[in-house]
Amino acid sequence: xxIETALAISNLTQLPLxxxxxxxxxxxxxxxxxxxxxYFSEQFPGTERPLRVWYYLPQGVHHNSPIxxxxxxxxxxxxxxxxxxxxxxDRHGFLLLVPEFSRADYPGTTGYNLGNIISRSGNFTPxxxxxFNIIEHLFERVKALTGSxxxxxxxxxxxxxxxxxxxxxxxFPNNRVGVAIAANAGWYTFPTMEVDFPYGLGALxxxxxxxxxxxxxxxxxxxxxxGLPTPTTAIYAxxxxxxxxxxxxxxxx
Numbered sequence: 001x002x003i004e005t006a007l008a009i010s011n012l013t014q015l016p017l018x019x020x021x022x023x024x025x026x027x028x029x030x031x032x033x034x035x036x037x038x039y040f041s042e043q044f045p046g047t048e049r050p051l052r053v054w055y056y057l058p059q060g061v062h063h064n065s066p067i068x069x070x071x072x073x074x075x076x077x078x079x080x081x082x083x084x085x086x087x088x089x090d091r092h093g094f095l096l097l098v099p100e101f102s103r104a105d106y107p108g109t110t111g112y113n114l115g116n117i118i119s120r121s122g123n124f125t126p127x128x129x130x131x132f133n134i135i136e137h138l139f140e141r142v143k144a145l146t147g148s149x150x151x152x153x154x155x156x157x158x159x160x161x162x163x164x165x166x167x168x169x170x171x172f173p174n175n176r177v178g179v180a181i182a183a184n185a186g187w188y189t190f191p192t193m194e195v196d197f198p199y200g201l202g203a204l205x206x207x208x209x210x211x212x213x214x215x216x217x218x219x220x221x222x223x224x225x226x227g228l229p230t231p232t233t234a235i236y237a238x239x240x241x242x243x244x245x246x247x248x249x250x251x252x253x
Contacts, residue, residue, distance in 0.1 A: 069138075
């Protein structure tokens with residue numbers, strides 16, 4: 001995770017949003033969250049239970065400072081991810097938010113990686129029940145808590161979180177993401193109608209197959225480290241997630 005974090009920081013800090021911001025008066029500082037590390041719980045529309053959000057607020061962060069959401073991996077260890085990013089938040093001056101999608105409340109791949117687009121029984125759910133909604137609701141809540149004036153936020157997802165992030169960008173395009181980074185997802189939803197969801201977009205309702213807004217967004221895919229994949233690793237990657245039509249999706253890349 002450390003390598004992916006370093007690469008993500010390298011990409012994020014090249015954005016104008018992360019340019020050095022002049023100091024502001026103390027009364028303009030973010031004032032509803034305690035400076036330092038902490039967490040809060042919030043219940044959002046479409047959810048049955050409160051969601052725990054781990055955060056880190058560096059000293060000197062203010063109303064125009066960037067906001068970064070980090071999406072944890074399959075171990076659901078949000079606090080550990082928050083702790084890993086603290087030094088970067090201090091160095092670059094952004095408010096760090098790591099929502100914890102627990103196994104109890106967001107079970108399995110469907111509840112988290114796939115954004116609850118399909119239920120555990122395999123049926124499509126209405127968009128109002130998608131886990132993706134939580135990010136937008138949380139952004140609004142944090143702006144209300146802090147008085148933040150920023151109009152966009154950034155996303156970084158690792159492993160299962162990378163699956164969440166790239167599907168968020170593809171299937172939930174009416175968002176306020178500045179840049180999204182998906183680091184080392186185990187498998188992907190490809191922008192093809194020839195393969196059914198979750199490996200492609202086939203079988204989704206027609207209004208959810210419109211990709212023009214998604215292509216207009218800035219999504220960075222981080223894959224591996226130290227070289228290009230070989231045919232052997234490509235075959236191994238397919239075997240990691242065997243499904244009847246996955247090979248079709250892989251060959252369509």
